[in-house]
Amino acid sequence: ICEAFDDAECKAMLTNTVLSELPDKYLVAASGMAGMDTPNTIRTRKITNRFYLCGDEISDAADTIGLVAPRVMLCAAHQAHTVLRILAGAYEV
Numbered sequence: 001i002c003e004a005f006d007d008a009e010c011k012a013m014l015t016n017t018v019l020s021e022l023p024d025k026y027l028v029a030a031s032g033m034a035g036m037d038t039p040n041t042i043r044t045r046k047i048t049n050r051f052y053l054c055g056d057e058i059s060d061a062a063d064t065i066g067l068v069a070p071r072v073m074l075c076a077a078h079q080a081h082t083v084l085r086i087l088a089g090a091y092e093v
Contacts, residue, residue, distance in 0.1 A: 001014070001018055001022075001025055001026065001027050001028070002028045002079055002080075002083055003015070003027060003028065003029035003030060004030065004076075004079075006061075011029060011031070014027075014029075015027060015029060015051070018050075018051075019048070019050065019051060023050075025050065026050045026051070026052070026086050026091075027050060027051050027052070028052045028054065028079050028082045028083055028086070029051070029052070029053050029054070029079075030053070030054045030055045030075050030076070030078075030079055031053055031054075031055045031057050032055035032056035032057045032058050032059045032060070032075075033055050033056065033059065033067065033071045033072050033074070033075040034059040034060055034061040034063075034064045034065075034066060034067050034068070034071070035059045035061075035063075035064030035065060035066075035068060035071070036064070036065060036068060036071075037056065037059060037064075037071075039070065039071060039074050041056040041058075041059075042054070042055060042056055042071060042074045042075050042078060043055075043056070043078070044078045044079075044081075044082050045057075046091075046092045052082050052086075052091075054075050054078035054079045054082065055075050055078075
């Protein structure tokens with residue numbers, strides 16, 4: 001399951017539901033992609049065996065100039081690549 005909500009409440013609801021109710025599913029979520037900071041802060045981190053988080057985990061659209069397309073695209077690419085790795089069985093253990 002690839003999360004792509006803008007709303008923090010929706011992100012939390014999906015994350016909690018997937019991790020507690022769907023034990024055979026993976027979740028790839030995003031947090032922190034706003035602003036003009038360096039693109040090198042966007043990364044993918046394994047949180048649990050079934051949960052991956054992409055983004056810088058810090059930036060917030062409300063605290064910056066908002067979402068900037070290249071950083072959003074980069075975070076989305078991290079998510080897409082993580083999903084492909086999971087499907088290929090090449091995910092981190």
